Amino acid sequence: MAYTEEKELSFILNELGEDRDSYYNCIVPPIMQTTNFAIDTVDELREYFKDDFKTNQLYTRSRNPTVDILRKKLSALDHAEDCLVFNSGAAAILACIMSNVKSGDHIICVKNSYAAASYIVNEWAPRFGISTTIVDGKNIENFQKAIRPETKIIYLESPTSWTFELQDLKAIAELAKAHNILTICDNSYCSPLFQQPLALGIDLSIQSATKYIGGHSDTLGGVVSGKKEQIEHIFHTHFAELGQSIQPFNAWLLLRGLRTINLRMEKSAMVTRKIVTYLKGKERVEKVFFPFDEDYPQIELAKKQMKNACGLLSFQLRTTKEETMEVFSEAFSHIKMAVSWGGYESLILPGCAIKEKSAFDPSDPSQRTFRLYVGIENPDYLIEDFEKAFKQIEKLQ
Ligand SMILES: *Cc1c(COP(=O)(O)O)cnc(C)c1O
Numbered sequence: 230m231a232y233t234e235e236k237e238l239s240f241i242l243n244e245l246g247e248d249r250d251s252y253y254n255c256i257v258p259p260i261m262q263t264t265n266f267a268i269d270t271v272d273e274l275r276e277y278f279k280d281d282f283k284t285n286q287l288y289t290r291s292r293n294p295t296v297d298i299l300r301k302k303l304s305a306l307d308h309a310e311d312c313l314v315f316n317s318g319a320a321a322i323l324a325c326i327m328s329n330v331k332s333g334d335h336i337i338c339v340k341n342s343y344a345a346a347s348y349i350v351n352e353w354a355p356r357f358g359i360s361t362t363i364v365d366g367k368n369i370e371n372f373q374k375a376i377r378p379e380t381k382i383i384y385l386e387s388p389t390s391w392t393f394e395l396q397d398l399k400a401i402a403e404l405a406k407a408h409n410i411l412t413i414c415d416n417s418y419c420s421p422l423f424q425q426p427l428a429l430g431i432d433l434s435i436q437s438a439t440k441y442i443g444g445h446s447d448t449l450g451g452v453v454s455g456k457k458e459q460i461e462h463i464f465h466t467h468f469a470e471l472g473q474s475i476q477p478f479n480a481w482l483l484l485r486g487l488r489t490i491n492l493r494m495e496k497s498a499m500v501t502r503k504i505v506t507y508l509k510g511k512e513r514v515e516k517v518f519f520p521f522d523e524d525y526p527q528i529e530l531a532k533k534q535m536k537n538a539c540g541l542l543s544f545q546l547r548t549t550k551e552e553t554m555e556v557f558s559e560a561f562s563h564i565k566m567a568v569s570w571g572g573y574e575s576l577i578l579p580g581c582a583i584k585e586k587s588a589f590d591p592s593d594p595s596q597r598t599f600r601l602y603v604g605i606e607n608p609d610y611l612i613e614d615f616e617k618a619f620k621q622i623e624k625l626q
Contacts (some may be wrong), residue, residue, distance in 0.1 A: 540575075
């Protein structure tokens with residue numbers, strides 16, 4: 230697994246891609262907030278028109294020097310030949326999928342994938358004559374059975390971000406290669422620090438940079454990394470012309486976030502262990518879903534392909550009433566109810582909010598589920614908040 234070599238990580242985060250001589254030796258690179266660049270000769274301009282992937286000094290919708298510093302670091306973290314940075318994770322997912330299929334093709338997608346990916350494969354792609362099979366990713370045979378002659382993509386997310394099911398990335402990559410199928414994996418949960426999909430044989434690794442890379446809940450972003458040929462293909466088909474690139478200021482925020490990603494992820498992972506142990510000891514908690522928990526059904530696979538697990542988990546409450554879900558959700562002082570994750574702050578999200586109040590069905594465990602993101606706060610500060618919430622539902626069924 231990568232980054233046993235901490236020195237390599239320090240070099241990537243602190244030095245790689247920086248060209249301080251060209252900006253007055255500033256320690257921090259400037260935000261090159263410009264749309265366009267002055268060009269000296271017609272010959273140069275002609276070259277750039279032929280291929281805007283080759284220059285970061287034509288137009289910011291294609292490339293920009295601030296974004297390029299980030300690209301170098303993110304490629305190195307993934308041990309990839311190249312990467313592109315999008316204006317959101319969802320944009321990155323759309324580009325990866327749509328640039329590799331045409332009408333008549335077939336996609337295999339893992340069950341319980343992130344909402345944007347589910348939407349793209351189930352709602353968007355079919356409008357263009359592309360079909361999808363959703364499979365339970367825990368078992369490799371399900372992929373084997375779903376493969377057709379027209380299958381072009383196997384789309385993975387390991388672990389998934391509500392139910393935390395894992396797929397055996399190495400085995401699926403081998404299967405796909407034998408059938409000439411492209412593999413894509415959403416690696417937002419682990420980031421390259423905790424899992425390296427490309428090293429396991431996956432073709433394209435996606436991250437929502439909004440989460441651990443940004444780390445401060447102040448900018449969206451998305452990354453796709455892989456072989457240069459694939460990245461160049463995505464650039465020419467679904468990046469530059471369709472206006473998917475990140476803005477220089479947002480790239481700069483991601484660069485700033487990236488400087489401390491190792492500290493934040495380690496702290497978040499450490500605090501999470503304490504919270505998982507605490508929640509498992511609570512009478513009102515029926516089940517905790519966390520891939521690095523010793524009781525987790527896929528713990529062996531988790532330890533095989535992941536270096537660590539991050540701050541995202543879910544747990545089910547024992548309750549028969551929707552009211553209890555609401556009282557619990559609203560009882561916290563420190564932990565905020567909000568979507569997203571990967572920042573400094575802990576967040577909770579009740580599964581019951583997906584359905585109408587009147588449709589609450591306690592026999593459906595997903596409606597009694599909370600997704601919890603554990604940030605980098607003091608664990609006792611969070612546990613005190615949980616104690617308050619459990620106390621509020623003490624007398625409720
Ligand atoms: C948030 C998220 C995305 C989408 O990223 P955005 O930056 O919000 O568009 C994709 N996958 C996972 C697992 C996520 O958590």
